[in-house]
Amino acid sequence: MLRIGLTGGIGAGKSTVSRILGELGAVVVDADLIAREVVEPGTPGLAALAAEFGDGIVNSDGSLDRPALAAKAFGDDEARARLNAVMHPLVGARTAEVVDAAPADAVVLQDIPLLVEGGMGALFHLVVVVDVDAEERIRRLVELRGMPEADARARMAAQATDEQRRAAADVLLDNNGPQGRLDAEVRALWDRLTRYAENVRTATVVRTPPVLVSADPSWPDQARRLTARLRTVCGASALRVDHIGSTAVPGLEAKDVLDVQVTVPSLAVADELAGVLAAAGFPRVESVTRDDPRPAYDIGGEADPALWDKRFHAAADPGRPANVHLRVDGWPGQRFALVFRDWLIADEQARAEYVEVKRAAAAEVAGEADIETAVERYAAAKTPWFDGAAVRAEQWAERTGWRAG
Known part of the structure; x- marks a missing residue:
């Protein structure tokens, strides 16, 4: 099994990369989707969040009020640490279940927004970072997602810097251009990943001439x-x-x-x-x-x-x-x-x-x-x-x- 860590700042376009690689054959494990799954109505995860941040983060229908949680959890470092203390074990345990269920010869792509912040890069065969300039990400979040600019900037401030993510990247995908520009580069990456996975399966090493x-x-x-x-x-x-x-x-x-x-x-x-x-x-x-x-x-x-x-x-x-x-x-x-x-x-x-x-x-x-x-x-x-x-x-x-x- 080849495990690839995918990350990037909010609004960078990770979902586009994971979608293309998933269509090509990768087993995609999306940390955001898992994070939603573990706090669905009636789950122990939602109960733990409510105990930590108050019943005001739960809607009348029993679902998580995400804006209310964000207002409480992204205000300062102490609040984010409390959120992470609840969420990280839940997401980690569920992620392990999904990865373990993947075929032994699979290319498993784990989409993890906070991979760099969590110091998880060494756990993967490769780390892929989708890179977009900060102000361009702000523009996309505000114009395309309708997110208030103050909220977008607060979320970005809570994440690793662009320099920290670039330093963690084995593969850096520049997504500053127009939509679709990245597709060919992602497909070329898939060729590398499939050859890498086959080499791991067959215990084949890469040897190069002395140039x-x-x-x-x-x-x-x-x-x-x-x-x-x-x-x-x-x-x-x-x-x-x-x-x-x-x-x-x-x-x-x-x-x-x-x-x-x-x-x-x-x-x-x-x-x-x-x-x-x-x-x-x-x-x-x-x-x-x-x-x-x-x-x-x-x-x-x-x-x-x-x-x-x-x-x-x-x-x-x-x-x-x-x-x-x-x-x-x-x-x-x-x-x-x-x-x-x-x-x-x-x-x-x-x-x-x-x-x-x-x-x-x-x-x-x-x-x-x-x-x-x-x-x-x-x-x-x-x-x-x-x-x-x-x-x-x-x-x-x-x-x-x-x-x-």
């Missing part, structure tokens, strides 16, 4: 969302989760593939995580090219080669390739991934050298048709430079008193 691109300033934000998702999936088994590799070094050319290291207590724990990682969209890759610079890193010592072992997973999402390295806390490979990243950030000359090495390696394999072969040859071409760079990185760490931050 360098200019540094993308959004890589850190993308990695932040990815690491949050992995922390949630791995729970207490993950001692730390770090963005590593070239995309973690500002300004450095790199393959457009995020690398994340999950530090675990043992390889046995890493093996125990294989199933939950695969379900979360990160199947295990049994065979992986070594990207660790052993044995040069162990010059002066006799480290057991087994201490460089790791477990390797990769993303199933065709829209965001990523590598997930599970390494044991304190083992040489785990330490080196962090030292090397921080050394490159600190040392301009090392960065310049590494870029040239990467460019030469990428050029050497540019004509290779098989992706796995190209990746292996690319890694091998960088090895001679790594032999010396690994020692230099460790010398830098000792000289500066480096500690894993």
